[in-house]
Amino acid sequence: MIESIEINGYKCFEELKLSGLRPVNVLVGRNAAGKTALLEAIRLALGATPTIAFNLLAGRGGYFPLQTLQTPEQFAVIWIPMFFDFDMKRQINFKITDTSTQTASLKLFFDTQKAITLSGIDSQDKSVSSLVTLITPLAFERVSGNGKSDVLYASVNQHGIVFDQGLELITSSVFFPSNWQSDAQVAGQFSQLSIAKETVDIIEIVRSQFPEIDELSIEAPMGRPNIYATTKHNSYKLPVSSISSGILKFISIMTVINSNKNGVVLIDEIENGIYYKIFPALWETLHSLALKCNTQIFLSTHSWEFLSASTPLLNEFKDDFSLIQLSQEEGTASAAVGRGEDAAAAIESGIEVRW
Amino acid sequence: MPGEYKNIEINEEVVLIGEGLADENFFKKLIARRPVLTESCGANILNAEGVTKIATTLKGISRAKGFRNVKGVLIAADSGSDPTKTFDDICKQIKSATGYNIPAKPLEIAPKTDDYPAVAVMLLPDENTPGGLEALCVEEIIQKYPWVEDCVETFLSCGEIDITTWPVEKQGKARFHSMVAALNRDDPSRSLSKSFKDPNPIIDVSASCFDKVAEQLKDFCCAVRK
Numbered sequence: 001m002i003e004s005i006e007i008n009g010y011k012c013f014e015e016l017k018l019s020g021l022r023p024v025n026v027l028v029g030r031n032a033a034g035k036t037a038l039l040e041a042i043r044l045a046l047g048a049t050p051t052i053a054f055n056l057l058a059g060r061g062g063y064f065p066l067q068t069l070q071t072p073e074q075f076a077v078i079w080i081p082m083f084f085d086f087d088m089k090r091q092i093n094f095k096i097t098d099t100s101t102q103t104a105s106l107k108l109f110f111d112t113q114k115a116i117t118l119s120g121i122d123s124q125d126k127s128v129s130s131l132v133t134l135i136t137p138l139a140f141e142r143v144s145g146n147g148k149s150d151v152l153y154a155s156v157n158q159h160g161i162v163f164d165q166g167l168e169l170i171t172s173s174v175f176f177p178s179n180w181q182s183d184a185q186v187a188g189q190f191s192q193l194s195i196a197k198e199t200v201d202i203i204e205i206v207r208s209q210f211p212e213i214d215e216l217s218i219e220a221p222m223g224r225p226n227i228y229a230t231t232k233h234n235s236y237k238l239p240v241s242s243i244s245s246g247i248l249k250f251i252s253i254m255t256v257i258n259s260n261k262n263g264v265v266l267i268d269e270i271e272n273g274i275y276y277k278i279f280p281a282l283w284e285t286l287h288s289l290a291l292k293c294n295t296q297i298f299l300s301t302h303s304w305e306f307l308s309a310s311t312p313l314l315n316e317f318k319d320d321f322s323l324i325q326l327s328q329e330e331g332t333a334s335a336a337v338g339r340g341e342d343a344a345a346a347i348e349s350g351i352e353v354r355w
Numbered sequence: 356m357p358g359e360y361k362n363i364e365i366n367e368e369v370v371l372i373g374e375g376l377a378d379e380n381f382f383k384k385l386i387a388r389r390p391v392l393t394e395s396c397g398a399n400i401l402n403a404e405g406v407t408k409i410a411t412t413l414k415g416i417s418r419a420k421g422f423r424n425v426k427g428v429l430i431a432a433d434s435g436s437d438p439t440k441t442f443d444d445i446c447k448q449i450k451s452a453t454g455y456n457i458p459a460k461p462l463e464i465a466p467k468t469d470d471y472p473a474v475a476v477m478l479l480p481d482e483n484t485p486g487g488l489e490a491l492c493v494e495e496i497i498q499k500y501p502w503v504e505d506c507v508e509t510f511l512s513c514g515e516i517d518i519t520t521w522p523v524e525k526q527g528k529a530r531f532h533s534m535v536a537a538l539n540r541d542d543p544s545r546s547l548s549k550s551f552k553d554p555n556p557i558i559d560v561s562a563s564c565f566d567k568v569a570e571q572l573k574d575f576c577c578a579v580r581k
Binding site: 304308323325327338341342343345346347348349350351352353355 | 359360361362363364365401403404408410411412413414415416417418419420
């Protein structure tokens with residue numbers, strides 16, 4: 001489990017140190033306070049590969065065609081949003097320490113020693129020209145908890161951008177963005193859990209919270225797997241996505257936590273699409289699965305109702321929760337980590353914790 | 356209701372935690388009506404919703420955005436039937452909130468720590484007298500309507516009623532509510548908390564019986580702001 005994290009130079013974080021992290025960590029703050037950026041930072045620091053960095057940037061709405069020869073400017077524009085103050089001369093540093101005091105680190109920088117010379121395509125008439133471009137690859141210098149180090153690069157060749165592949169640095173992690181849609185990967189994970197007979201609890205919880213659902217299964221009528229439900233009111237099985245995106249999200253969160261034992265699950269704006277009366281059950285489920293699967297959870301929320309539903313658990317399991325309050329001033333984000341029991345006290349007292 | 360959305364923000368250097376809504380309304384009116392307090396004692400005034408929930412409020416304010424700028428927290432509570440025991444119980448709550456220093460006696464200011472502000476405890480009507488806020492209010496009503504005292508005392512000793520056997524703070528409540536009922540044709544059941552909020556409040560917080568409380572509040576604000 002992550003005990004502390006240090007971030008330097010990533011997005012809105014010039015310098016940030018968070019310690020006292022817990023099995024379940026709740027991020028709050030106004031829009032643009034840095035909640036999503038912090039979840040992305042954790043995902044990147046844990047995985048530490050160019051592919052993860054690229055996917056996080058693309059997930060924010062960036063359009064980066066990989067198969068086009070890149071100019072230095074095109075290559076740079078992909079990565080600029082990662083750098084604090086958009087200053088690509090800076091380094092980005094992450095340091096993560098787990099509860100066994102092992103520390104892993106990741107350093108991102110443009111490695112001028114590895115600059116690549118390419119002949120390019122004339123952007124006007126698309127013909128091969130004698131233009132020569134010098135592109136500086138982005139280095140991912142990684143040091144694992146046991147001291148092993150390597151460097152992966154995001155670079156280019158004549159065919160476009162290329163990423164060195166590597167194992168995730170620290171542990172497996174999954175990021176649920178706020179605009180998350182069901183994907184085949186979750187259906188695949190559900191299927192794997194089903195084969196191992198580990199979906200019994202999930203189905204039981206779903207039945208208790210959503211009485212219209214009888215059974216869950218994976219079906220692929222068009223070749224693409226999806227989670228289907230047998231309901232009490234229909235003779236056909238239906239994709240859960242067509243019944244309720246909120247129910248599907250609930251199922252997907254449970255599936256992903258179960259599938260990431262000893263890993264980390266990051267969920268942005270968790271309350272989206274979920275009916276408020278389900279919040280207590282969602283909290284119970286998150287907490288119990290986090291402990292059962294040894295999966296650390298970081299989630300963000302804007303919802304007072306969702307926070308309010310947490311207080312019985314925060315009071316009963318004082319050591320299992322933290323509240324991370326983010327704020328931003330003049331482009332620089334800061335954060336404070338508080339005890340879960342203090343968060344519960346504030347919420348019970350009606351004190352605003354979402355800075 | 357736990358978790359009720361009140362949007363309480365901390366934006367003053369002094370936080371005053373009252374044990375209930377009546378204390379909250381009393382101190383708000385006291386500060387608003389006394390220029391010396393208005394100038395010297397801008398404070399966020401919170402209602403702990405019960406004397407046993409002071410620890411919850413103390414913990415809770417530590418997660419408010421403006422907490423780092425808070426220089427002092429003043430806890431105001433009824434003395435109850437035993438002021439010493441009440442003070443000790445509040446100190447136990449301060450301890451359980453963790454982080455704050457603990458005062459040794461009422462009105463003593465326990466100094467701030469690196470992360471937590473100074474703390475003091477104020478008891479009402481005062482640190483030596485059993486009772487509560489109602490005792491001060493009864494005093495104020497009697498100043499305005501001296502005749503009502505005998506009427507109420509007669510009523511409260513009529514027939515089998517023997518108020519002298521009641522706990523002191525309950526006696527104060529009985530006297531207060533009897534006087535309010537007798538003096539308010541429009542709203543005989545008006546509560547203590549509402550008595551400070553009306554456009555024409557029954558209780559005048561400018562009255563001399565509240566001078567000592569106002570002075571203690573001013574002293575606290577000035578001391579923690581030094």
